[in-house]
Amino acid sequence: MENVKKAFKEALTKYEDELFAISCDIFAHPEAALEEYHASELWENYLSKQGFTVEKGAGNLPTAFRAVWERGAGGPVIGLMMEYDALRDLGHACGHHLQGAGCIGAALALRDICKDNFKLVLYGTPAEEHGGGKIMMADAGCFRDIDVMLCWHTGGRTSAAYSSTALTPTVVTFHGKSAHAGGSPWNGRSALDAMMLAFHGLEIMREHVKDGSRIHYTVKEGTGPSNIVPSTAKAHITLRTRDKTYLAEMRERMRNVVKGACLMTDTTADFEEMNTYFNFIPIPTLREIALGVEEELEIPRTSREILQGGGATDNGNVSWIVPTLYVHAFYGDYIGHTPEYRDAGTGENARDSFIYAAQILGHSALKLISDPSLIDRAKEEHKAATAE
Numbered sequence: 001m002e003n004v005k006k007a008f009k010e011a012l013t014k015y016e017d018e019l020f021a022i023s024c025d026i027f028a029h030p031e032a033a034l035e036e037y038h039a040s041e042l043w044e045n046y047l048s049k050q051g052f053t054v055e056k057g058a059g060n061l062p063t064a065f066r067a068v069w070e071r072g073a074g075g076p077v078i079g080l081m082m083e084y085d086a087l088r089d090l091g092h093a094c095g096h097h098l099q100g101a102g103c104i105g106a107a108l109a110l111r112d113i114c115k116d117n118f119k120l121v122l123y124g125t126p127a128e129e130h131g132g133g134k135i136m137m138a139d140a141g142c143f144r145d146i147d148v149m150l151c152w153h154t155g156g157r158t159s160a161a162y163s164s165t166a167l168t169p170t171v172v173t174f175h176g177k178s179a180h181a182g183g184s185p186w187n188g189r190s191a192l193d194a195m196m197l198a199f200h201g202l203e204i205m206r207e208h209v210k211d212g213s214r215i216h217y218t219v220k221e222g223t224g225p226s227n228i229v230p231s232t233a234k235a236h237i238t239l240r241t242r243d244k245t246y247l248a249e250m251r252e253r254m255r256n257v258v259k260g261a262c263l264m265t266d267t268t269a270d271f272e273e274m275n276t277y278f279n280f281i282p283i284p285t286l287r288e289i290a291l292g293v294e295e296e297l298e299i300p301r302t303s304r305e306i307l308q309g310g311g312a313t314d315n316g317n318v319s320w321i322v323p324t325l326y327v328h329a330f331y332g333d334y335i336g337h338t339p340e341y342r343d344a345g346t347g348e349n350a351r352d353s354f355i356y357a358a359q360i361l362g363h364s365a366l367k368l369i370s371d372p373s374l375i376d377r378a379k380e381e382h383k384a385a386t387a388e
Contacts, residue, residue: 188229
């Protein structure tokens with residue numbers, strides 16, 4: 001192990017400065033969902049220069065890509081998946097600018113030191129924060145060309161046991177009939193009344209959902225002056241829970257609440273359902289490999305605790321397609337999606353975080369390539385976990 005650790009570290013060190021420089025460039029030019037032209041081009045150009053075959057516009061998304069490098073034929077196919085979208089109006093307050101550095105660093109070090117036959121497939125994926133880019137890419141056939149997928153995120157500790165929530169957002173537009181609120185309110189049918197009753201119904205529903213489930217709602221658009229009965233009201237309703245099967249049940253109940261509110265107010269409603277984020281499926285074999293690597297390399301803040309995150313990620317959708325390892329690499333004691341998290345994005349902790357990630361993903365891949373039976377075991381665990 002010591003010889004492998006030394007060789008991998010030496011290989012990775014050759015690329016650290018340029019990878020971090022690209023990350024800092026992406027940080028300085030934050031781009032929100034499906035607008036990541038600068039970031040995707042930086043990584044595409046870099047991978048091309050490193051000898052990867054790069055397909056731009058993967059999954060029919062202009063800011064997505066697929067990059068391939070292969071040694072020999074018939075070896076394991078290892079996927080590495082990176083994000084680079086920023087939060088609108090807040091910049092890189094989730095650390096996505098670092099993900100390409102960690103994944104590409106792992107890939108380049110693997111290429112330089114591993115002499116077995118294997119294939120690397122790197123996916124650049126936009127719009128994780130809003131819209132679900134990986135969901136769109138999966139619908140277009142991506143992620144089915146690999147044996148295992150490896151990905152990572154910055155975090156408050158280093159871990160390899162992660163389960164996210166399933167989430168579905170819906171825009172509900174209520175339709176009523178306008179009238180003068182003082183002169184002839186009886187001629188009106190208030191879309192706002194319907195929305196308020198629906199919100200109250202969702203509050204009643206809260207008590208009767210499984211532990212860990214969440215119901216969020218807000219007024220998406222204003223309804224006009226108070227002296228006119230509102231003919232239109234628009235709400236944004238988001239449901240989340242531990243698994244996508246129960247999420248479908250919650251969604252149907254939410255729709256019934258809205259329909260009931262419309263019945264009480266003699267109004268109607270339209271539902272615009274957004275992409276559904278599936279819950280992430282941890283694979284025990286991949287988890288143990290990564291945790292073993294983290295402990296062997298003495299990565300800071302390594303924890304074996306299984307994290308049940310309250311957030312959602314479209315990595316979850318990929319995890320239903322292919323066995324996926326999702327690790328967190330220590331970044332600092334910051335809360336995500338805050339200015340403090342963003343402001344640490346080009347500091348020493350940020351640089352260390354992507355290096356930790358590259359080491360964890362790279363050494364995990366080495367173990368899988370050297371012992372393909374581990375991949376077979378991961379596939380069996382994935383098959384059992386996704387059986388419905």
